[in-house]
Amino acid sequence: MKTNLQDIREKRGVRNSHNIVSIIFLSLVSIMALSFSIFLLVKNASLQRQEAAFRSELDAITSEGYYTATEAQRLIDEASNEAEQRTKASIRETFRRKLESGEGAISAVRTLFPDQIVVSSSGRYFFFPISDEIEHHGFDENDFEFTDNGFLKYIGNDDIYIKQGVDVSRFQGNIDWDKVAADGIDYAMIRAGYRGTTEGKLLQDDKFIDNIEGALASGLDVGVYFYSQALNKKEAIEEAQLLLDMIEPYDIKYPVVIDIESAESDEARTATLSSDVYEENAKVFCDTVSAAGYKPMIYGNVKSFALLMDAVDVDDYDIWIAYYGAPLYYPYHFNMWQYTSAGKVNGIDGNVDLNVCITEY
Incomplete structure (x- = not known):
């Protein structure tokens, strides 16, 4: 229970x-x-x-x-047109200031296209994009200034090798080389010869012997150049060989140069020469000089390295660039710079080309 x-x-x-x-x-x-x-x-x-x-x-x-879509598009178009008009006005103002300053049309055009090399020829303008395939010279626009005697002086921050030089031919007449050496000139580039622009005859410069012997006797280092009008590689080799024969007795420390320039005449034998042929001629000339134990170099102005040759294709050779005034417009590496054709040097009557060399030879 x-x-x-x-x-x-x-x-x-x-x-x-x-x-x-x-x-x-x-x-x-x-x-x-x-x-x-x-x-x-x-x-x-x-x-x-x-x-x-x-x-x-x-x-x-x-x-x-x-705003409707139509109204919004209208406002966009108006803003675009206004911006276009402001841009045109800015371009006109840039041209006006450049022309008034005496710099010329080519300088004004170059200002508007800083990423391209601009050259003019026969009334036309040509534009070449600046390449990154080859070395640029790296100088700033403020790295150089002119001294009171008209020489170009490097004032940049880098410690670079720089020498003052002249280049001469029969057009400078009789030269007192002792006075030249005493006036701060370190080296001389002497024209040895040239090929005629119409008939193509090979000629020695009338003052070659006097100039090279006078410069060497005054203690200046010497290089030589040959004004080429070769139509093909065979003629370019012929020019190089003649030059080598001419300089054989002398102590040549500076480069042996081919001068590539367009002849300013429709009757010139090279008037219709293509850029490919110019390049081939320059290369075979330099290779012939190098095989003989000398340092080859190519001389030309900005147009030479844009229209007559492609700077990228001749990048393996030393470059002597002609550009008058500073800063240097040419963007690529160079070894020598001809910066004026109106230089004044004691011992030389009249104007003379002045150069700086930034490579130790």
Whole structure:
């Protein structure tokens, strides 16, 4: 009997426990439902506030006015036209200032195309993108200045080798080389010979012997150059060999140079020569000189290394660039720079070409 009573009590205890768990579970569900309802109410209120804000902004835009696609395109076109007119005005102003300063049209054009080499020939302008395939000279526009005697002086921060030189031919007449050496000149580039521009005859410069012997006797270092009018590689080799024969008795420390320039005449034998032939002639001339144990070099102006040759294709050779004035417009590496044709040097009557050499030979 006692056992049955105990069983009944235990069963009642289990039922009571189940009831308590159920009550707790239902309470938690009710709390979660209430929380979710509160969350929905808050979210709904937030959405209503956002909608009200959007409507307020839309009303403001509508009240201030807005643009259709057509109207927006019209405004874009007007702004573009205005910018184009301002650009044209700026270009005209640049040209006007350049021309008024006496720099000339080519200088004005070059200012507008700083990433290209601009040259003019026969009334036309030619544009060549500046290449990164070859070394640039790296000089800043403020690295050089002219001294009181008209010599070009390096004032940059780098420690570079630089020597002052002249280049001469029969056009300078009789030269007092002792006075030249005493006037701060370190070396002389002497024209040894040339080929005639029409008949193509090979000729020695009338003052070659006097100039080379006078310069050497005065203690100047000497290089030589030959004005080429070769029509093909055979003639270029012929020019180089003649030059080598002429300089054989002398101590030549500076380069042996081929002078590549366009003849300013329609009757010149090279008037229709292609740039490929000019390049081939320059290369075979230099290779012939190098094989004889001398340092070859190519002389030319900016037009020579743009129109007559591709600077990239002759990059393996030393370069003597002719460009008058500073800063140097030519962007690529060079070894010698002819910076004026109107130099004044004691011992030379009249004007003479002045040069700086930045390579030790």
